[in-house]
Amino acid sequence: MNEIVLYSTGCDYPYALQNSSWYDNERGLLSFTSDEMSGYIVQSYSSSVTEWSCHSVINDYIISKGKTTVYLFGSNQDVYICMKMTTITESSFSYYVMSDKEVNANNERVYIISSGTVVSNVDSICQTSSSLGDEEYNVMVKQGYEQDAKQYCPSVFLGNFFYTYDNGTGTSCGTGSEWDVCTNRTTMKFNYTQCATIIAYSDTEVFCVASVASSNVIYLTVFNNGIVDSVSFYRFTCMTISSSGSSLSVSLQKGKCDKGQSPTVRPTGGALATLTPYSFDGDSSMENTTTAIASIIGALIAVLLTIIIIVVLFFGYIKFKEKKKKTHPEQHMGPTGKIVHPEQHMGPTGKIVHPEQHMGPTSKIVHPEQHMEPTGKIVYLTQHMGPTGKIVYPEQQMGPTGKIVYPEQHLGLTGKIVYPEQHMGPTAYFVREFTFERIQNKLRRENESFPDSACTSVLTIDDKNEPPKLQQNSITDTAAN
Numbered sequence: 001m002n003e004i005v006l007y008s009t010g011c012d013y014p015y016a017l018q019n020s021s022w023y024d025n026e027r028g029l030l031s032f033t034s035d036e037m038s039g040y041i042v043q044s045y046s047s048s049v050t051e052w053s054c055h056s057v058i059n060d061y062i063i064s065k066g067k068t069t070v071y072l073f074g075s076n077q078d079v080y081i082c083m084k085m086t087t088i089t090e091s092s093f094s095y096y097v098m099s100d101k102e103v104n105a106n107n108e109r110v111y112i113i114s115s116g117t118v119v120s121n122v123d124s125i126c127q128t129s130s131s132l133g134d135e136e137y138n139v140m141v142k143q144g145y146e147q148d149a150k151q152y153c154p155s156v157f158l159g160n161f162f163y164t165y166d167n168g169t170g171t172s173c174g175t176g177s178e179w180d181v182c183t184n185r186t187t188m189k190f191n192y193t194q195c196a197t198i199i200a201y202s203d204t205e206v207f208c209v210a211s212v213a214s215s216n217v218i219y220l221t222v223f224n225n226g227i228v229d230s231v232s233f234y235r236f237t238c239m240t241i242s243s244s245g246s247s248l249s250v251s252l253q254k255g256k257c258d259k260g261q262s263p264t265v266r267p268t269g270g271a272l273a274t275l276t277p278y279s280f281d282g283d284s285s286m287e288n289t290t291t292a293i294a295s296i297i298g299a300l301i302a303v304l305l306t307i308i309i310i311v312v313l314f315f316g317y318i319k320f321k322e323k324k325k326k327t328h329p330e331q332h333m334g335p336t337g338k339i340v341h342p343e344q345h346m347g348p349t350g351k352i353v354h355p356e357q358h359m360g361p362t363s364k365i366v367h368p369e370q371h372m373e374p375t376g377k378i379v380y381l382t383q384h385m386g387p388t389g390k391i392v393y394p395e396q397q398m399g400p401t402g403k404i405v406y407p408e409q410h411l412g413l414t415g416k417i418v419y420p421e422q423h424m425g426p427t428a429y430f431v432r433e434f435t436f437e438r439i440q441n442k443l444r445r446e447n448e449s450f451p452d453s454a455c456t457s458v459l460t461i462d463d464k465n466e467p468p469k470l471q472q473n474s475i476t477d478t479a480a481n
Contacts, residue, residue, distance in 0.1 A: 011035060011054040013062065016090070022140040025221060025236035026256040030140065037064055042079055044070035044105040044112075049079050055119075060085050061098070061126055069115045072104050076115040079105070082126035091142040092149035094210050098126040134214035135257040139221045139236065141209060146225050150186040153208040154218050156243050157181045157188070161275035165197050166266060172197040179275055188222065199273070201234040201254050203227045217242055219257055248275040 012018065017032040024030050030039040037052045049066035056063045066079035082098040097109040105112065111125045119125060141149045160182040165173045178191035179199065187207045190199040200206050206222035213219075220239040227233045238257035242249050242264065249263045253270040266272035343355045356368045390404060397405050409417050 011056055013037065013054050014057060014085075016087075016093075021143040022093075023143060023146075023223075023235055025139045025238070027138075029143070036067075040064075040081065042066070042070075042081070042105055042108050042110055044072060044077075044079075044102075047071050052081070055080065056122055058122060061122070063122055063125055070105065070112070072112065077112045078115045078117065080111040080113075080119070080125045081109070082111070082122075084126070088139075088151065088210055089149055091145035092209055093140045094137045095140070096132050096137055098128060098132075100128050133259055134212045135219045135238075135240070135261055136259055137210070137212060137219075137221075138256060139210045141223055146223065149209045149223065151208045151210065152185050153181055153188065154211055154213075154220060154241065156218065156241060156248060157220075158185060159246075159277040161248070161277050163199075163273050163275045165195075165199060165271060165273045167197065167271040168266065168269075178278075179273075198232060200224070200237045200239070200252055201232065202237070203233055206237060217263055219261075221257075246277050249273075250275060 012034045013032050018034045019032065021029055021031045024039075027040050030037060035054045037054075038050060040050070040052060042049045047068075047070040049068050049070060051067040052064035053067055054062075055065040062083045062085055064081050064083070069076035070079055071077070080099075083095045084098050085093055085095045087093055099109045099111045101107045102110050102112055109128075113119065158181055161179040162175055162177045163173055163179050164171050165177075173195035177195040178189075180189040180191070181187070183189065187205055188200065189205045190202070192198075192204070200222060202222075202224040203226045205226070206224050208220060209223045210221040211218055218241040220241060222237050222239065224233060224235055224237070228235050234254040236255050238253045238255065238261065240251045240253075240257065240261045240263040250273045251261055251263050251265060251267055251270060252273065253261060253267045258267050258270075261267050264272075338350070338352060344352050351365060387398075390398070395407050403417060405417055408420050
């Protein structure tokens, strides 16, 4: 059951109550107009109050003032009742009466004060010197809308049971009896053909309208929408339930639950039943608050312990890593987290530089056998750098044009590299052995084509291993042709 906020204007009763009648599990039938209530009877010796006017509505508290006074202590007294309301459905409410019991008003929970006294502090009306029991709730079901007030019965009751029943005249029923909460989860049906003893003060069936779980006990209110004579059959029945395995112990009282009603003790004027399932659709054990809370707390503790262990291990690991990284007095730690020994220093890029090394302007480490040129290139001691920035190894030389010349090469007059099998003519052409043959063949073809030529040029090669010999024309003239 969830609390609701009830609103009114001036002092009118909440709109849900106005101009309607409600069955009350203790008071009978209560009727409301916009600002008046009737049917709630408070008796004080020879005087009584049966009609009430709305005094104030504050959140879920409804305060009513008796339209008549009671005579007590030698004078007239005003009577107030304070109802703390909770909605169940649009057609049903539960409430607790929030005042101490008044011994001079038949132990009713009312607030009595000298007639005419202005009550400016409603807290004085809506207070109790001790907490009310969970079972002390009242239920209201709207007349004409009874079916709309149906609720699922507690899951421990969802089954088909046989039962024994003690109504104060002896134990009856047993094997073969039938208490059915399986066919319809909102309704309890009793098979009076199997056992004729009247159950729950009903002619055939009851349906669940409200329940409160408290520790190992469930307090359940059921509604009889059949015959009501207030002798054998009553509108409401309170059931107090506990379980042992799948069996249930149930005490029953007509109307409202007794204060302190136990599921294993027959209440005065009530009955006691023990139910054993034929078939069972609900929980195999009491679905009670204690068990649920214990399970939740156990799960939370397990999760919490797991988190604590993970945190402890994490910080332990961090501490271990820090201990491993801990520097000695003669050491220090650079900004990148690297340990720097006394003979070392750390360059601006975070690299550690040993004593025999130094760091060049480009942040490269230069070893002792190296030096760094202005261009940032590292040059070993056996090397030198030519004017073009190229590194020259010991067996190489660099020509004036910046080209590297190997030992087996030489540089021609024009700065071109000449390989061992080549030589350079005066016009700076490379001449190879096969070139002389090509030139000789060319000249021979020309002589054959022009026999009257004034000059013939013949190139002969006496020995391919000897430099070529020229006849008549020079090699320069021949090349020019």
